[in-house]
Amino acid sequence: MSFSFHQTVIDEFRANAGRVGGPFEGSELILLTTTGARSGKPHTVPLGFLREAGGLLVVGSAAGADRHPAWYHNLLARPLVQVETAAEEYEAVAVPAEGARRDELFARVVREAPGYGEYQARTGRVIPVVVLQRTHEAASGEGGIAGKLLDVHGWLRAQLELVRELVRERAHEEPRGGRALPLGLQLRQHCLAFCHSLEFHHKSEDAGLFPYLEQQHPHMREFFRRLDAEHRGIARLQQELVRALDAPGGAGFGEGVERLSRELEAHLDAEEAQLLPVLRALGA
Incomplete structure (x- = not known):
């Protein structure tokens, strides 16, 4: 996806309480903001997600390309990310799943969204599944x-x-x-x-x-x-x-x-x- 397309989706997401049209019509999205591994600048991308106990799941499919998406490389360098949903914005720690756990989560992803299986079939790389674990949930209660x-x-x-x-x-x-x-x-x-x-x-x-x-x-x-x-x-x-x-x-x-x-x-x-x-x- 091009930068201009991403920005159009981001603008529409923010203007319409998380609802977007086009190829994402009817889909739930989040906006994920990572910190550039080299630039140190914030980068925001719209992503589909699945809910998982303890956080959200996002998939580094890049539509089956042979290289991981830039946002995935960013979160490996700087694991603290910002998650923006239709209702709220919060910080999370991005943790890619490994081994059997990754395979288990990816199988679940494919059951709910079969297109990800097609993406995996296009590439020799193992498509990453990342768990976004919310931070600062337990507040002190003091102002x-x-x-x-x-x-x-x-x-x-x-x-x-x-x-x-x-x-x-x-x-x-x-x-x-x-x-x-x-x-x-x-x-x-x-x-x-x-x-x-x-x-x-x-x-x-x-x-x-x-x-x-x-x-x-x-x-x-x-x-x-x-x-x-x-x-x-x-x-x-x-x-x-x-x-x-x-x-x-x-x-x-x-x-x-x-x-x-x-x-x-x-x-x-x-x-x-x-x-x-x-x-x-x-x-x-």
Whole structure:
């Protein structure tokens, strides 16, 4: 599909509460926005989908072409995506299914939309099935900036714990031919989503929240300097963790997750203890 055709569908989708005509007449669509793997710019495409427990399914069919669609390459590099439905817009982690799970989901897709089977027959590549798992579902229930801080911290803690659980599951599997099993896309995608979210959160604090609070409370200057130093240290651990994703067998990945978990938990606890009373007092 050409860019102009995509844009026409996107415009019609947004103008008509998700309803579009032409070849998509009567179909349910979503708009999926990924971040360009090279450009870093947002890219939006209209896609059909199926509902799945815990998220939505989208298929990288590219109408049976021999190359994966650009949006699929984007989400491998930046797993956090934006999903726009007829009723709402939200963030999700994009996780391609693998192995038997992918085959099971693709068979279900073909039962509901047989055209995807025809697309697979046209190409030698394995057409990917991607699960879009919604993020930030469990809100703190508190309003203002204090509530937002708790929501972000809660998601970061939950996502890191999920990564740790996936590492533990992997450790109980049998190595193949004496070699460690690959990390797998599920672990990779959740790790990258966590790292990218944490990086964005800390940069936002350093550039916006902390300077604002320091103006209001100059006596907290040393505390903010300490948080800044902790951010830099945690960033180094993140970088080591991402490098370990590409190491043979994920060498050092499990140890890196545990180091980062210890540092981050202590950091978040200290930050909340000092900042939440201040934010609540400001009524922000």
